[in-house]
Amino acid sequence: MKKLTILKTIVDIFWIISILSIPLILAFLVFTIFDNSLVGKPMTVNGIRFRKFNWVSKMLLANSLIAYLTLVYALHLFRKILRYFQKNLLFDSYAIKTLNIIGIIFLVTSFFDSGIGFLYKLVRQKSMNLEYGLNSFVVLCILGLFFMILSEVFKIAKATEEENELTI
Amino acid sequence: MKDKINILTIITYGVILSSISILLNDMREFDFNQFTAFQNWAKAANKTDPWFTSKNAIKWSFYVISAALFFWRGYLIYGFSYFLSILKEIEIGNYFSDKNSKSFKKIGDIFTSYAASVLILRFLLASIGKSTFNFFQEFKTELTILIPCGLAFYILAELFKRAKATEEENELTI
Secondary structure: OHHHHHHHHHHHHHHHHHHHHHHHHHHHHHHHHHOOOOOOOOEEEOOEEEOOOOHHHHHHHHHHHHHHHHHHHHHHHHHHHHHHHHOOOOOOHHHHHHHHHHHHHHHHHHHHHHHHHHHHHHHOOOOOOOOOOOOHHHHHHHHHHHHHHHHHHHHHHHHHHHHHHHOO | OHHHHHHHHHHHHHHHHHHHHHHHHHHHHHHHHHHHHHHHHHHHOOOOOOOOOHHHHHHHHHHHHHHHHHHHHHHHHHHHHHHHHHHHHHHOOOOOOHHHHHHHHHHHHHHHHHHHHHHHHHHHHHHOOOOOOOHHHHHHHHHHHHHHHHHHHHHHHHHHHHHHHHHHHHHHOO
8 A cells, every 4th residue: 555655654754753852852851840940930831821930830841741752652653553554464453452552542641731731721820711623632532532443443353354264 | 432432423523513613704704804905905996007907816816715725624624524424334333334435535535635735725825925834834734634644544445445345255155
């Protein structure tokens, strides 16, 4: 499948770009948690404006960075699945299990990342920001559920394939 | 699995309805602003100037390209309705039906054609001086998700076709 090769190439490019940014992100994460030189400086993280860079904003920043790292891990798992598809192992148990894991990662990340930011704005800043249409929370939820359903459907396909192979 | 399908169906309906309402609102605002701008321009325009001038051409080009952008947004929302038909088929147990393969392929077509067309139209809009065009900004917003998703849907269409072939072969064996 030519389209599979193109998709694998695009995903590999995204993966390489993400991998290069991980050391910087980890260094920044450690710096923000343990260093206080940014205290007092206003900062905007994921659309939330912090007037004081205190432990709450550090927690939110750490939460956003960890969410990003989990998404990079999900991308890594997706690359592995595409490699299985390239080897023609379409309904392999590993691919089925990994699709489910990717779905769970997307769902959990969407709730943690967007949910915590929404609660912070509601409780501390006394403001509510509702976004209609396609935003990152909705996209991640849709992708998460879709991957989980795909995993179930692939399980059925695998069962059919095995049944077919066992018949003489 | 039924629960997940139901939740995903509800979310998809929500996204489609909110996207349609946002699109209609944007079109109404665009139409309103354009009409106001046209009225102001008509009041100040020199009536003796020939109709076919570069200024008129630019105005009409802007209107046509903006209308085309609205059309493509509507087409993208229409693509999401195929998603609903796939979920319905899976819900009733027709996992590897022809309808699902065709729907996946159609969604792939819509996503890739939308990404390519919007990129070209936004470039044209920038070239007539009505907007700015930054390839990396466009890449970040439209192309990052849509093109890989479109390709993934093409691949899913192929996978579901193979699964259907296996299923049919299985059903024909005694």
